[in-house]
Amino acid sequence: MRLLKPALLSAMLALPLATPAAFADTPPEILVVAQNIDDIVAIDPAQAYEFTSGELVTNTYDRLVQYDAEDTTVLAPGLATSWEIDAEAKTIVFTLRDGVTFHSGNPFRAEDVVGSFSRVVQLNLTPAFILTQLGWTPENVAEMVTADGNTVTVRYEGDFSPAFVMNVLASRPASIVDMETAMANAVDGDMGNAWLNANTAGTGPFSLNTFRAAELIRMDANPDYFNGAPAIEGVIIRHVAESATQQLLLEAGDVDIARNLTPDQIAGLEGELQVETFPQAAVHFLSFNQNVEALTPPAVWEAARYLVDYEGMTNSIIAGQMEIHQAFWPEGFPGALTDTPYSYDPERAAQILEDAGIELPITVTLDVINAAPFTDMAQSLQASFAEAGIEFEILPGTGSQVITRYRDRSHEAMLLYWGPDFMDPHSNAKAFAYNSDNRQETYTATTTWRNSWAVPEELNEMTTAALTESDPAVREEMYLELQRRVQAESPIVIMFQASYQVGMAENVAGYVNGATSDFVFYRLVDKS
Structure with missing residues (x-):
């Protein structure tokens, strides 16, 4: 194998970052x-x-x-x-x-x-x-x-x-x-x-x-x-x-692979290029921090599920990048719940809020990574939630800034994604359906803790029981039921599962x- 010449390596590492013209073949x-x-x-x-x-x-x-x-x-x-x-x-x-x-x-x-x-x-x-x-x-x-x-x-x-x-x-x-x-x-x-x-x-x-x-x-x-x-x-x-x-x-041939292209850019690629699509395990969600009083009523969580324009986004701004998925374990893995019972229905959402006596409008900040397609998704949510009196103020930041705020529980609403830590349903069940200690000083790397959601003890017990179940068929049904419960009764609105398109030479x-x-x-x- 031929070694990279020192002069070429130095030239590559010294390239400025500001403009496309700075890159070499x-x-x-x-x-x-x-x-x-x-x-x-x-x-x-x-x-x-x-x-x-x-x-x-x-x-x-x-x-x-x-x-x-x-x-x-x-x-x-x-x-x-x-x-x-x-x-x-x-x-x-x-x-x-x-x-x-x-x-x-x-x-x-x-x-x-x-x-x-x-x-x-x-x-x-x-x-x-x-x-x-x-x-x-x-x-x-x-x-x-x-x-x-x-x-x-x-x-x-x-x-x-x-x-x-x-x-x-x-x-x-x-x-x-x-x-x-x-x-x-x-x-x-x-x-x-x-x-x-x-x-x-x-x-x-x-x-x-x-x-x-x-x-x-x-x-x-x-x-x-x-x-x-x-x-x-x-x-x-x-x-x-x-x-x-x-x-x-x-x-221009200055890079071999582009990892973050939008659907429009994928469709508009020119020259002798190829596009590969890779299914992904990441699920994308909107969550509400339960330290914010206005976001604690379950009626707000239920209404939110009808305020996401699922089809509108998958047919436009995230076409080819995400598919509608409303459960915490990704489709394609054993035990995934593929039911999608929620659709965009602002009138139904408004009625849910009215019946619960929720005082409107609710103004809430929404943290989002300042990159495609997340900012476009945030703007879609901003428009659709406003239909029912929930007004998002979008707070864009770098990935590390947004994630740090999330881990600190200093956000109000969060648009983010989650991928399993290992290939077992418990990885996501623990993240979305378990939180046995909600105290601020007991940091836990789960979506439940980071959103300050004190999970009902019944869900905690169900998560523990599924982990220890030795019968594979019984264990799978337990995870399906956990997904149904989280899908309907949590401050975490799971919306999409990622699919990943990569442009390549x-x-x-x-x-x-x-x-x-x-x-x-x-x-x-x-x-x-």
Whole structure:
């Protein structure tokens, strides 16, 4: 594989960001991507919780078991080649892959698995709950995950099916970190967190060369990757917030892939280009913070479901990007509720509010990411909700600004999206139907807590029961009922499921964009 010449690399990294004319033709062995990447808050696998950071982690780290570019529906061996499950003893013994090295050159060891899992639990940052739900705590994790030669034994507590546990271990925070490198860069007991938010320390198909927040990501191919070296020498992802600019760059041949084009731009692409459509697991919703008194009556939640112009948006501003979906588990996965009982009916919504004695108008701020198609969706909601006396004041912001306000519970209404943390219905059920402690000081990374919704105890109990149910058919019906309840009785109005259209140069092949951000793979991309 030919290495990128230093002069060419320097020229690519030095390109100004302001105008399309500043870009040069893409190098033959480098994939250049135009994408809005300003949602990134963290890239340390123990902290990364945004869509774009998930893509970066997936391409630079591995897990014991993982969904891979070659088939994103199959849970395949990763850094473990085999495993033995003892459901009665609640243990899984993994045999590790030999001969793997980290990007630093350090050998991959069983101690890195133990240290990586322990590190997530001890740091206790946003995605830690994915692993701690296995009963792991800072006090017991050393006993729950142990190494013996070339094997690692994982123990868990709780009545979980082994399939659930395996999906947890295939999730983003279960990525294996080069612990020697991480701890060598630790500062004030942070276990290398600050350093890993600017660098990577994985075994993945790419290593991180450059990361500049809201500006640029540069990844270099790992020629020694255990699943085979990538077909290209590297990937450059440039932050281009404006979709119109992305279109111009793609048509001019200055980028190979444009990731955030609107339906009109997709339809209007000129030149020898191709468009790929990828179904996505993300569900898009409108939610109301229950710390705002005017938004607490259930009649407001019910009326809101009839104030969304579902068909109007899917036939225009989000055509090809989203489909109507009104339940928290995405269509295409087992256990998804596909009923869509709500449609745009402002007269019915007005009657619901009148019958409940709701004082109108209600004026509420609506936080939205300042990028297509979200701002267009916000304007549609602003117009349709005004029909019934609910007046939105739109507050646009960068992805990180909006997400930070959401996590702080400082918003009033929020237009946002949610993707499952791992491939099990419990991932979204916990996010949309469970909140056992609504206190401000008990931060929880769920939509329920972030909207200050004290979920009824019956729903909490139903969520817990579905998680522990061993009969697959019974478990599926339990999740269907949970979705029906949330669909009808929560301050979270689920509206759409994403479908993703990507514009690409005709010589690009092998790009994989699975159902979640953790399934975006560049390893198989070829520019012939």
